[in-house]
Amino acid sequence: MSQREEILSKVRAAIAPNGNHDERRKNLRTAAIAKADGIIPKLPESKKAIQARFEERAVKADATVVFSKPREVANNIAKYLREHNLPSAIRTGDDKRLKTLLRGYESLLEISHGRTYGDDMVGVSHALGGVAETGTLFMESGKDNPTTLNFLPETHIVVINADDIETSYENLLEKLRDKYGAGEMPRVLNMITGPSRSADIEQTLILGAHGPLRLHIIIVRK
Amino acid sequence: MVEITSPEFKANARLAMGDGQLQQALGHVRTNFINKRAEAKANLDEFDELRDSATAIKDHVLEHLDLYLEKYEEKVIASGGHVHWAATADDACKQILDICRSVGAKSVTKGKSMISEEIALNDALSAAGIEPVETDLGEYIIQLRGEHPSHIIAPAVHLNMDQVRDDFIKHHTHLPADRPLNEPETLLREARAILREKFLNADVGITGANFLIAETGTSVIVTNEGNGDLTQTLPKIHIVIASIEKIVPTLEDMSQIVRVLARSATGQDMSVYTTLSTGPRREDDPDGPEEYHVVLLDNGRSSMLGTEFQDMLRCIRCGACMNHCPVYHAIGGHAYGWVYPGPMGAVLSPSLIGVDKAGHLPNASTFCGRCEDVCPMHIPLPKMMRHWREREFEKHLSPMTQRASIRGWAWVAKRPFLYRMMASASARFLWLLGGVNHRIKSLPFAWGWTRHRDMPAPEGSTFMSQWRERQARDAGDL
Numbered sequence: 001m002s003q004r005e006e007i008l009s010k011v012r013a014a015i016a017p018n019g020n021h022d023e024r025r026k027n028l029r030t031a032a033i034a035k036a037d038g039i040i041p042k043l044p045e046s047k048k049a050i051q052a053r054f055e056e057r058a059v060k061a062d063a064t065v066v067f068s069k070p071r072e073v074a075n076n077i078a079k080y081l082r083e084h085n086l087p088s089a090i091r092t093g094d095d096k097r098l099k100t101l102l103r104g105y106e107s108l109l110e111i112s113h114g115r116t117y118g119d120d121m122v123g124v125s126h127a128l129g130g131v132a133e134t135g136t137l138f139m140e141s142g143k144d145n146p147t148t149l150n151f152l153p154e155t156h157i158v159v160i161n162a163d164d165i166e167t168s169y170e171n172l173l174e175k176l177r178d179k180y181g182a183g184e185m186p187r188v189l190n191m192i193t194g195p196s197r198s199a200d201i202e203q204t205l206i207l208g209a210h211g212p213l214r215l216h217i218i219i220v221r222k
Numbered sequence: 223m224v225e226i227t228s229p230e231f232k233a234n235a236r237l238a239m240g241d242g243q244l245q246q247a248l249g250h251v252r253t254n255f256i257n258k259r260a261e262a263k264a265n266l267d268e269f270d271e272l273r274d275s276a277t278a279i280k281d282h283v284l285e286h287l288d289l290y291l292e293k294y295e296e297k298v299i300a301s302g303g304h305v306h307w308a309a310t311a312d313d314a315c316k317q318i319l320d321i322c323r324s325v326g327a328k329s330v331t332k333g334k335s336m337i338s339e340e341i342a343l344n345d346a347l348s349a350a351g352i353e354p355v356e357t358d359l360g361e362y363i364i365q366l367r368g369e370h371p372s373h374i375i376a377p378a379v380h381l382n383m384d385q386v387r388d389d390f391i392k393h394h395t396h397l398p399a400d401r402p403l404n405e406p407e408t409l410l411r412e413a414r415a416i417l418r419e420k421f422l423n424a425d426v427g428i429t430g431a432n433f434l435i436a437e438t439g440t441s442v443i444v445t446n447e448g449n450g451d452l453t454q455t456l457p458k459i460h461i462v463i464a465s466i467e468k469i470v471p472t473l474e475d476m477s478q479i480v481r482v483l484a485r486s487a488t489g490q491d492m493s494v495y496t497t498l499s500t501g502p503r504r505e506d507d508p509d510g511p512e513e514y515h516v517v518l519l520d521n522g523r524s525s526m527l528g529t530e531f532q533d534m535l536r537c538i539r540c541g542a543c544m545n546h547c548p549v550y551h552a553i554g555g556h557a558y559g560w561v562y563p564g565p566m567g568a569v570l571s572p573s574l575i576g577v578d579k580a581g582h583l584p585n586a587s588t589f590c591g592r593c594e595d596v597c598p599m600h601i602p603l604p605k606m607m608r609h610w611r612e613r614e615f616e617k618h619l620s621p622m623t624q625r626a627s628i629r630g631w632a633w634v635a636k637r638p639f640l641y642r643m644m645a646s647a648s649a650r651f652l653w654l655l656g657g658v659n660h661r662i663k664s665l666p667f668a669w670g671w672t673r674h675r676d677m678p679a680p681e682g683s684t685f686m687s688q689w690r691e692r693q694a695r696d697a698g699d700l
């Protein structure tokens with residue numbers, strides 16, 4: 001007997017020795033059932049309140065947040081880099097939204113494209129969306145926003161559309177399901193809440209463990 | 223198998239209570255974790271409803287575990303991943319070694335995984351000539367020291383900063399010995415720089431999983447440092463090692479449980495990184511692993527199903543039970559003698575390694591009930607500890623002395639005078655044994671434990687003063 005069969009038959013013998021497995025299969029939870037029984041913390045529903053809550057929670061998680069008009073995104077990036085004494089060179093993927101926002105600002109920002117191998121100081125990515133409940137960003141892998149940009153550079157700047165900020169994880173997951181199809185996922189979905197940290201030495205919290213030391217979020221509002 | 227010293231539990235515990243450095247370090251558990259969880263709970267009106275919801279989801283999963291495992295496997299394969307089923311710890315190690323050998327791996331980076339500790343994966347890798355590199359800061363520190371984690375989410379919680387500094391000076395010999403290393407921050411920066419190189423050079427990355435999602439064939443890690451993500455993103459191969467009960471049906475079910483996980487563990491609303499991984503690198507993906515493997519481990523869990531210990535399989539490894547346990551506060555994690563400490567360890571370890579070896583652990587309870595009160599998954603830990611004690615009786619494993627100690631630990635712990643006697647007797651004994659420089663390297667009656675810890679001999683004072691102080695401090699905690 002393979003180990004697979006051995007384990008599955010032990011499990012079956014313990015929980016459903018005489019079970020009709022086709023019947024049991026009908027009880028399995030689907031996303032619709034899970035969504036219907038789930039407890040979702042109540043939040044104010046107005047757009048303004050949702051965005052304010054996202055900002056408050058992201059800041060509580062030690063990110064910095066700025067609201068920006070589309071045409072000021074490049075300036076906001078440059079300003080942030082200056083304030084932190086960082087070079088004006090940024091690394092981004094192929095995201096079209098970012099390309100549009102940054103087009104025409106080549107004299108302000110030196111932009112290179114593609115994944116990083118760890119020698120870029122600043123990564124700039126575009127989020128799929130954000131969750132107001134906890135100030136969490138949803139980032140998809142792929143050539144538009146390579147995963148390595150989320151983790152290797154010391155500074156991570158994330159651009160997000162104000163309209164893509166939802167109250168709950170569930171709402172964004174639904175969006176993801178619409179985009180990829182039911183049961184399908186991007187290779188990686190990073191849910192990110194603040195910059196990396198460790199409290200492993202005497203429980204002293206230090207920002208900037210193995211991932212970015214700083215997370216700056218630019219919320220684009222038309 | 224990780225060396226088991228659980229049978230010497232009582233001796234271990236006595237030593238721990240006399241260890242001043244350890245007692246100082248444990249102070250952080252007693253204050254930080256408890257206060258932060260209380261605050262996080264207070265800030266979420268739906269916290270208790272979410273606990274009920276999370277509990278119901280896991281109960282449902284356990285009743286349909288075979289079906290969800292099949293579904294999960296099907297989805298992993300459909301996304302281009304591989305699933306390996308491992309009945310025992312040895313099977314899992316063998317499968318992982320085979321995958322590593324298939325690419326001639328020399329170096330493996332690792333995210334924090336208690337399952338990896340459970341199957342003693344580092345020993346297996348080292349024996350095969352493959353260097354395992356722990357990358358979580360706490361795990362990295364204890365790997366340098368040749369120790370095991372003393373807490374399931376804060377592996378180095380038994381250490382203080384000076385010890386870490388000494389270890390870094392001893393091991394990072396390419397750096398000037400007189401460099402300033404006086405702050406946790408400088409220590410972290412040094413580890414970051416050293417581990418960066420390791421991440422970029424590793425052939426294989428191994429992570430655990432907090433959840434496996436059946437709907438999508440996704441594995442999920444929940445971390446703060448970002449080391450797990452570098453571990454799984456940079457090397458050619460990503461191996462996930464997870465036990466079979468980690469399954470949840472859907473993305474929404476994961477979201478329910480995630481809401482109570484970090485709040486119960488560190489008191490954060492959400493950990494920094496919740497990462498959902500599905501299969502290997504895709505067409506026109508610029509990064510990510512070329513191969514994605516999941517090793518599904520049973521190692522005794524299927525034998526808990528259908529028994530009075532089934533509820534234990536709801537555990538999400540948040541650590542709240544040990545953070546709130548007066549016994550853990552008094553003795554720390556190593557005294558439990560195997561991978562899982564605290565109340566959850568006292569229930570789980572006898573199931574996984576046998577009541578003959580871990581039978582003392584369920585006695586390590588004052589039955590105060592705090593563990594059950596704070597457990598986000600409503601696991602009836604005190605009741606299950608009682609079950610083990612009954613079973614142990616039935617098997618007549620209890621020698622006379624130990625039978626007496628069934629009332630023992632709780633009884634002693636409630637009587638300061640006896641505690642004082644135990645602690646001071648062992649303190650004096652250790653002082654003598656410590657010899658000229660009063661450092662103890664091994665003890666005849668607890669050799670397994672002291673092998674991991676070069677402990678300073680206590681300087682005559684007992685643990686009682688701290689105990690009393692703490693009782694006063696803790697009085698308003700919950």
Ligand code: SF4
Binds near residue numbers: 536541542593
């Ligand atoms: S038993 Fe409960 S409190 Fe303890 S680690 Fe498991 S889930 Fe957390």
